[in-house]
Amino acid sequence: MKFFFDRMLQTIPVVLGITLVVFSLMHLTPGDPVETMLGSVGHISQEDIDLIRHELGLDQPLWKQYLGFLGGICRGDWGMSLRYGVPVKELIRERLPATLELTLAAMLISLMIAIPAGVISAVHRYSLVDQASTLVSLIGVSLPDFWLGLVLILIFSVGLGWLPGGLRLGFEIAWPPTTTGLLLVDSLLAWNWEAFWAAMSHLLLPALALGAPLAALTMRITRSSMLDVIQQDYITFARAKGLREMVVIIKHALHNALIPTITVIALNMGTLLGGNMIIERIFSWPGLGQLVVDSIRTYDYPVVQGAVLLYALTYVGMNLAADLVYTRLDPRVAL
Amino acid sequence: MKQPLLEVKNLRTHFLTDAGVAKAVDGVDLTIAPGEVMGLVGESGCGKSVTALSIMGLIQPPGQIVDGQILFQGEDLLGLAEREMQKLRGGQIAMIFQDPLTTLNPVIRVGEQITEAIAIHQGKENMWEKAVQMLELVGIPSPKQRMMEYPHQLSGGMRQRVMIAIALSCHPSLLIADEPTTALDVTIQAQILDLIAGLQQELDMGILFITHDLGVVAEFCDRIAVMYAGKVVEVGDVKQVLTHPLHPYTRGLLRSIPRLQEPRHRIEPIEGLVPELHMLPPGCSFQDRCPLADKRCTRWEPSLREAAPDRLVSCLMIP
Amino acid sequence: MELEQAWYHISPMGATLRDFWRLYRKNRLAVWGLAVIVIMVIAAIFAPYLTPYHPEKPDFTALRRPPAWMPGGSLAHPLGTDHLGRDMFTRIIHGGRISLTVGLVVIFFATSLGIILGLISGYYGGRIDAIIQRIVDTLLAFPYLILATALVAVLGPGLQNMLVALAYKEWIYPCRVVRSEVLAAKNKEYVEAARAAGAGDLHIMFREILPNVFGSVIVVATLRVAWVILMEASLSFLGLGVEPPAPAWGTIISEGRRFINTQWWISTFPGIAILLTVLGINLVGEGLRDALDPRMRE
Numbered sequence: 001m002k003f004f005f006d007r008m009l010q011t012i013p014v015v016l017g018i019t020l021v022v023f024s025l026m027h028l029t030p031g032d033p034v035e036t037m038l039g040s041v042g043h044i045s046q047e048d049i050d051l052i053r054h055e056l057g058l059d060q061p062l063w064k065q066y067l068g069f070l071g072g073i074c075r076g077d078w079g080m081s082l083r084y085g086v087p088v089k090e091l092i093r094e095r096l097p098a099t100l101e102l103t104l105a106a107m108l109i110s111l112m113i114a115i116p117a118g119v120i121s122a123v124h125r126y127s128l129v130d131q132a133s134t135l136v137s138l139i140g141v142s143l144p145d146f147w148l149g150l151v152l153i154l155i156f157s158v159g160l161g162w163l164p165g166g167l168r169l170g171f172e173i174a175w176p177p178t179t180t181g182l183l184l185v186d187s188l189l190a191w192n193w194e195a196f197w198a199a200m201s202h203l204l205l206p207a208l209a210l211g212a213p214l215a216a217l218t219m220r221i222t223r224s225s226m227l228d229v230i231q232q233d234y235i236t237f238a239r240a241k242g243l244r245e246m247v248v249i250i251k252h253a254l255h256n257a258l259i260p261t262i263t264v265i266a267l268n269m270g271t272l273l274g275g276n277m278i279i280e281r282i283f284s285w286p287g288l289g290q291l292v293v294d295s296i297r298t299y300d301y302p303v304v305q306g307a308v309l310l311y312a313l314t315y316v317g318m319n320l321a322a323d324l325v326y327t328r329l330d331p332r333v334a335l
Numbered sequence: 336m337k338q339p340l341l342e343v344k345n346l347r348t349h350f351l352t353d354a355g356v357a358k359a360v361d362g363v364d365l366t367i368a369p370g371e372v373m374g375l376v377g378e379s380g381c382g383k384s385v386t387a388l389s390i391m392g393l394i395q396p397p398g399q400i401v402d403g404q405i406l407f408q409g410e411d412l413l414g415l416a417e418r419e420m421q422k423l424r425g426g427q428i429a430m431i432f433q434d435p436l437t438t439l440n441p442v443i444r445v446g447e448q449i450t451e452a453i454a455i456h457q458g459k460e461n462m463w464e465k466a467v468q469m470l471e472l473v474g475i476p477s478p479k480q481r482m483m484e485y486p487h488q489l490s491g492g493m494r495q496r497v498m499i500a501i502a503l504s505c506h507p508s509l510l511i512a513d514e515p516t517t518a519l520d521v522t523i524q525a526q527i528l529d530l531i532a533g534l535q536q537e538l539d540m541g542i543l544f545i546t547h548d549l550g551v552v553a554e555f556c557d558r559i560a561v562m563y564a565g566k567v568v569e570v571g572d573v574k575q576v577l578t579h580p581l582h583p584y585t586r587g588l589l590r591s592i593p594r595l596q597e598p599r600h601r602i603e604p605i606e607g608l609v610p611e612l613h614m615l616p617p618g619c620s621f622q623d624r625c626p627l628a629d630k631r632c633t634r635w636e637p638s639l640r641e642a643a644p645d646r647l648v649s650c651l652m653i654p
Numbered sequence: 655m656e657l658e659q660a661w662y663h664i665s666p667m668g669a670t671l672r673d674f675w676r677l678y679r680k681n682r683l684a685v686w687g688l689a690v691i692v693i694m695v696i697a698a699i700f701a702p703y704l705t706p707y708h709p710e711k712p713d714f715t716a717l718r719r720p721p722a723w724m725p726g727g728s729l730a731h732p733l734g735t736d737h738l739g740r741d742m743f744t745r746i747i748h749g750g751r752i753s754l755t756v757g758l759v760v761i762f763f764a765t766s767l768g769i770i771l772g773l774i775s776g777y778y779g780g781r782i783d784a785i786i787q788r789i790v791d792t793l794l795a796f797p798y799l800i801l802a803t804a805l806v807a808v809l810g811p812g813l814q815n816m817l818v819a820l821a822y823k824e825w826i827y828p829c830r831v832v833r834s835e836v837l838a839a840k841n842k843e844y845v846e847a848a849r850a851a852g853a854g855d856l857h858i859m860f861r862e863i864l865p866n867v868f869g870s871v872i873v874v875a876t877l878r879v880a881w882v883i884l885m886e887a888s889l890s891f892l893g894l895g896v897e898p899p900a901p902a903w904g905t906i907i908s909e910g911r912r913f914i915n916t917q918w919w920i921s922t923f924p925g926i927a928i929l930l931t932v933l934g935i936n937l938v939g940e941g942l943r944d945a946l947d948p949r950m951r952e
Contacts, residue, residue, distance in 0.1 A: 017792030021801075028808045125396075138683075142933035144884055146891050147907055147925030150914060154922070158915050233437040239393050241452040241501065242425030245417075255442050267794075274799030278888055282911070292800065293892055296807035308804045312795045331442060331485040 003333050007323050011316055018312045022305050023069050027062070073309070079302035083295070088306035091291060097181025098168060099276055099287035104182075105207035106272060110215030115254075115261075118222025122230060122257075123249060133219060140216025145275050149209035149282040156205060164202050166284035173198045206283040210275045214268065221264045225257040232256075259330050266322030273311050338409055340509055340541040341367040341390070346403035348382075348389045355613035359385040359398070361565035364639055364647075365543075369508065372535060372542045374556035374573065376549060376588070378609055382565040383545045387511045390543070391430055392420045407509070426456040429502035433514040435494035439486035445470075446482030449501050456505040469500040473530060492523035496530070503534060510535075511543045516551065528555060549592055553577055561585045564610055564620035567639060571646040581648045583625045619651065627652040677945035684941020690934035698750040705741060709748035710899040713739035718917050734919045736909065742919065745901035746927050752813075752902045753931065756886040757879040760817055764824035765875045771825065772832025773859045777840065787833075790826045798823060798881075799888055806894040813896045816889055820882055831874045835867035869946035877939035880932045887928050903928050 053059050057068055072079065078088040117137075121130040157165030168183055169175060176183070176190035184203070187195035229235065230253055238252040239245070277289035284290075288307055295303035327333055348360040360382040367373045375383050388394050390405055392412060405412040407428065412420065432438040440448060449466040457465070463482075470478035473496040486494055495515065502510060512531065516524040532555060535542055544556055552559055552573060559576050561569040561584065569582040580586045587605040607624035616622060618633040625632065631651050642648040679685060697704065707713075719735040720727040721742075727734060733742035775786040793801070805819035839845060840863070848862045889895040890904025898905055903924040910920030 013788045014791045014795055017788060018795055021792060021796065025804055025808055028805070138936065139929065139933060142880065142884075142929055142936050144887050144891075144904075144907075144925060144928045144932075146888060146904075147921070147928065150907065150911065150921050151925065154914055154918055158918075233432055233434060234440040236388070236393055237430075237432055237438045237498070237501075238440065240391055240424060240430045242421045242423070242455050243451065244421060247451075252440050252443070256440070259442075270794075270797035274797035277799060277803065278891065281892070292803065296803060296894070299807075301808070304804055304807055308796070308800055311797050311800050315795045315797060329442065332487050 003327055004320075004324060007320060011320065014316060015313070018309065018316070019070055019073060020066070022309045022312070023066050025305060025308070026301050078306040078309075081295075081300055081303045083298050083300040083303070088302050091303060092288065092306055092310060095286065095288045095291045098285060099280070099289060101168075101182045101184065102203065102206055102210060102280070102285060102287060103272055103276060105203050106211035106275075107214065109207050110211030110218060111265075114215040114218035115222050115258075118219045118261075119226055119249065119254060119257075121219070121223045122226030125227065130223075134223070137216040137219040140212050141220070143212060143216075145209055145213055146278040146282055148212055149206065149279055152205045152209055153282070163205050165205065166202075166282075168202050168285060169195065169198050170202070206279050206285055209282070210272065210279045213271050213275065214265070217268055217271075218261065218265055221261045222257060225260045226253060229253045229257045255329065259326065262322050262325055262329065266319045269315055269318045273315060339366045339406075340369040340371070340408060341365070341543070342404075342406040343386070343390065344404040344406070346386065346389055346405065347401045348385050348394055349399055349401050351397045351399065352613065357612040358565050358615060359612055360389060361615075362638075363403075363562070363565070363567050365560055365567060365570075367509070367541045367543060369541055370535075370539045371558065372544055372556045374552035374559040375543060375545045375562060376547060376552055376559060377562035378547060380609055380612070381562045382612075383562055384513055386562070387430065387513050387543065387545055390511060391424060391428065392417075393424075422456070425452050425502075425507075426505045427507055428509045428511065429505070429507035430511040430513065431495075431498050431502045431515050434518045435491055435498055436518070438498055439494055441486055443485075444482070445484055445486065445489070445497055449482075449497070449504055452501050453504050465504065466500075469504045470497070472534070473497070473500045473503075474526075475500070491519055492526065495519060495523075495527055499527075499530065499534070503538065503540075506538055507540060509541045509543070511545070513545045514547070515544075517546070517548075531555075549577065549589065561588065564615060565612065566620065566649065567647075568621070568649045569647065570639070571643075575643075575646065581642055581646065581653050582650050583627050583652070584621050587624075625652075674945050678941050681937075681941040681944050683937050684944070687934040687937025687941065690930055691938055694750055694931050694934065695754065697747045698754050701744075701747045701751055704747060705744040707741040707744040709740065709745045709901045711740070713741075715739065718913070720917075721919050733923050734917075736906070736920045737913060737917070740901075742906075742923055745906055746903070746924055749901045749903040749906060749924060750927065750931070752890075752896055752900065753883045753886055753928070756813075756817065756820070757883040757935075760820045760824055760882045761875050761879050763817075764821045764878070765828045765871065767821075768825040768828030768830075769832050769864070769871060772829040773836055773864065775829065776833040776836025777855065777859050777863070783833075786829070790829060793823045793826050796823065799885060802885060802889060803892065803894060806889060811894050811897055816886065816895050819889075820885055824878065824882060827878055828871055828874055831870050832867055835870055836863055839863050839866055872946060873939055873943045876935060876942055880935035880939065883928070883932055883935070 050059075057065050060068070076089065078092070080086070081088055081091055084091065114137075117133045121133050124130050153165040156163045164170060173195055176187040176192045176195050179186050179189055183199035184196060187193075187199055235248060235253055238248045243252075276287065277292055279285065280287045280289035281293055288310070292304060292307045295301075295307070343363055343365040346360055346363040347358070350357040350359055363382070363386050365373065365375070365386075375386065377383055385394070385398070388398075389400055390407075390412070392415075394400055400413060403413070407423070412423070415423070439445070446463070446466055449469060450462045453462040453465050467478045467482060470481060475481055475493060475496050481489070481493075481497075486497070489497065499515075510531075515531065516527050519527060528551065531542070534540070544552070546552060556573050559569075559571065559573045560567050561576070561582065563584045569576060569580070569585045576585065577589065580589055584605070591605055605624055610616065610620055610623065616633065618631075618635060619625070619628065619637050622628045622632040627650075629652075635651060637649045637651045639647045639649045642653050701709075713735070716731065716735050716739040718737055718739075719731045721734040722729050722732045724734075731741050731743070733746065735741055736745070771786055775783045801823055802816075802819040805822055806815055809815040809818060836859075844866075845858060845862055848858050853862070886895060886902070887904035887907075890902035891908045893905075893908065895904060896902050898909070906924040907921045910917065910922075910924075913920055
């Protein structure tokens with residue numbers, strides 16, 4: 001527990017750094033941020049600009065602005081969207097479930113494919129299966145995810161017509177009542193199987209496209225750490241006890257191999273979070289990533305700031321969670 | 336003569352590597368009687384451990400047993416299906432390893448590591464109590480508490496005891512001990528040796544005791560087999576071999592260890608290097624380092640034969 | 655191992671060219687990767703001379719031609735044409751110019767910065783190290799694409815801003831590698847020897863330590879080029895990279911999306927170009943790792 005507590009303390013400067021970077025985003029604009037924001041609107045009087053500057057607090061000294069920004073974040077005041085005129089927090093809350101559902105599904109799919117594939121590859125090193133999955137994973141890390149998304153649509157949606165190529169749920173299906181915002185969960189709670197299967201079929205392609213890079217990476221890491229573990233004395237000793245090979249691999253080897261794997265997966269969570277933006281766009285998925293892209297196009301800076309902040313904090317949170325899992329897996333660090 | 340416990344005949348285990356075929360074990364013959372302690376000595380890399388793993392059926396690719404027989408109580412282990420071999424492994428034949436720090440799984444509790452072995456061979460009934468008894472037997476204080484701990488919470492000597500407890504938990508009739516004391520402090524070494532010797536008496540096991548420490552062999556073993564470059568070159572009663580070595584390699588080996596009793600004795604290392612296992616010369620593998628070698632040794636490969644009563648030697652120059 | 659280290663020190667790259675090639679060649683995939691990259695680079699350099707077409711000028715007499723092997727296709731446009739009649743093959747090889755340039759420029763600047771900060775961080779340790787590492791940790795927390803996107807958003811689109819946006823975070827990767835290598839090298843005999851001979855900090859950092867960590871830097875830099883190219887394509891796809899009608903691969907894919915139901919080739923071929931380039935660089939990176947840095951091998 002002390003280890004975990006230390007890690008928590010270590011993240012404090014990082015979280016402060018994150019807020020600083022996000023805060024500075026607004027001030028990196030080459031010109032006046034307000035003029036840039038309003039640039040598309042046409043002619044606006046100087047008074048209006050000053051008014052907006054004042055409203056955004058841009059007429060105050062920088063350090064005061066930053067403290068105000070920090071205070072706002074802590075109080076839960078993430079600012080107002082310039083475009084929609086509603087609090088940023090509301091916008092994010094509205095979009096978050098879609099992104100969450102997609103990201104979790106992508107994570108689940110990729111781990112479920114990649115870890116067994118990595119284990120099998122390592123156990124049957126140099127076999128055909130190993131070479132095939134190594135090649136697939138090499139291609140996986142080299143593949144632009146947006147292009148993979150398009151190709152998936154092209155094959156399964158346009159070509160074969162098996163799966164829908166966009167949106168969370170078809171127009172013809174009634175939405176289940178919102179409880180969690182996650183369609184799969186909501187439709188299950190409402191006992192609405194039609195909606196469940198529809199949501200599932202909509203989720204499959206984007207989750208696959210989003211999860212592919214992570215899956216490729218996880219497979220490679222699992223394979224190499226399994227290869228490392230399998231050569232350890234304790235694996236030979238486990239075999240010498242007369243344990244079945246399956247037990248040796250799953251109970252003795254995989255447990256140890258997962259320790260480095262978890263760390264690498266957590267460090268690469270950014271791929272998943274960043275991939276959101278692109279995959280959501282391709283599959284018309286109404287999530288946070290789309291919101292960011294739209295807000296950038298419309299110079300809606302407070303929304304961009306809020307979303308970027310959330311992404312970064314999520315990354316930090318996920319790494320903390322990974323550390324927690326890590327301490328569960330490895331008794332040596334728990335002390 | 337009654338049936339030997341273990342009889343290894345002409346065992347050949349090769350490793351197919353990029354650099355060529357490494358003949359790690361190339362024609363090993365060994366016989367162990369029930370309840371007998373056989374010392375297997377030789378320099379590191381001479382194939383002792385590979386012999387042990389071959390007997391256990393634990394050779395992993397790129398290693399491969401290419402020839403020979405391993406008769407355990409008259410049954411050829413190489414002909415067994417993996418399932419049947421698993422029943423013997425850890426049950427009838429157990430093995431302990433050199434480094435206790437790397438041999439216990441770091442993420443699994445000690446108790447679990449013992450009970451899983453008991454569960455396979457004796458069923459799950461009373462396995463916890465049996466495990467505690469085993470820890471007691473190998474001299475671990477407060478065994479119930481230790482059962483719940485992880486390996487890193489134990490000292491090196493403790494871990495070695497735990498490993499022995501695991502290996503002996505199913506009362507094997509053959510124990511293969513691969514340098515079980517090399518990684519330990521000298522004082523702990525003596526304790527562990529006493530422990531193994533005591534348990535050997537109590538459980539009446541045959542032991543294949545692998546070591547490069549001739550002192551340990553003299554103290555502990557009944558018989559000795561000397562290995563060089565993948566072959567057994569001399570076998571016999573411990574006292575006889577150590578006092579009257581016949582094979583030039585055994586003689587060299589004995590000259591290369593310091594003795595306290597003879598202050599003027601000079602340590603003479605054996606000249607030259609162990610040959611690379613994937614490019615052994617034709618003829619005797621010891622020819623380059625042997626003081627007796629002549630032309631014949633480069634042509635003919637010697638084989639083990641009885642040079643004296645109960646003494647096998649593999650050398651052309653010994654009459 | 656010790657001997658190897660000493661040898662490293664005599665010859666900075668850890669191996670002479672011939673030794674290097676002998677080790678590199680062992681990894682057959684890496685040789686294939688190198689071949690792909692060489693072809694890509696040559697195509698990018700000589701792009702204007704390889705085809706008779708202009709990459710950006712529309713040709714309304716040849717709209718949406720399919721690739722040569724499909725009915726209606728012709729060898730005049732081997733990979734077909736897009737919705738404005740531009741030759742796909744021409745646009746793709748010109749796109750390679752953009753991608754490779756962005757990849758190399760970003761990595762050049764990011765690696766230079768990363769090396770300097772990594773050396774300082776690892777060599778001096780203490781407070782300056784703590785500060786640099788907190789900055790690294792902070793930047794690490796931002797998903798790469800999201801940070802780059804947000805930066806382009808505030809800086810405005812365009813090639814130059816994209817370079818800045820990518821290099822903004824990219825330097826932390828060489829920095830981390832250099833730092834950990836410096837920490838390992840700091841107490842080695844050759845550094846002690848140089849210090850005993852009265853060498854200054856700068857001399858030790860750049861003349862003694864850097865040549866010894868250069869192998870790992872090269873490997874990381876190579877692998878990161880692949881990543882930067884992927885990110886450039888993503889930004890272009892989002893319309894935040896170089897602006898149309900410049901034929902960035904991401905831009906072409908994005909334009910082709912509208913025609914995915916009928917003219918599938920517009921989006922497909924640039925994707926294959928990205929895949930081949932990135933895969934090739936990744937393979938080269940792994941080959942370099944095998945050849946330059948025996949310690950990093952599996």
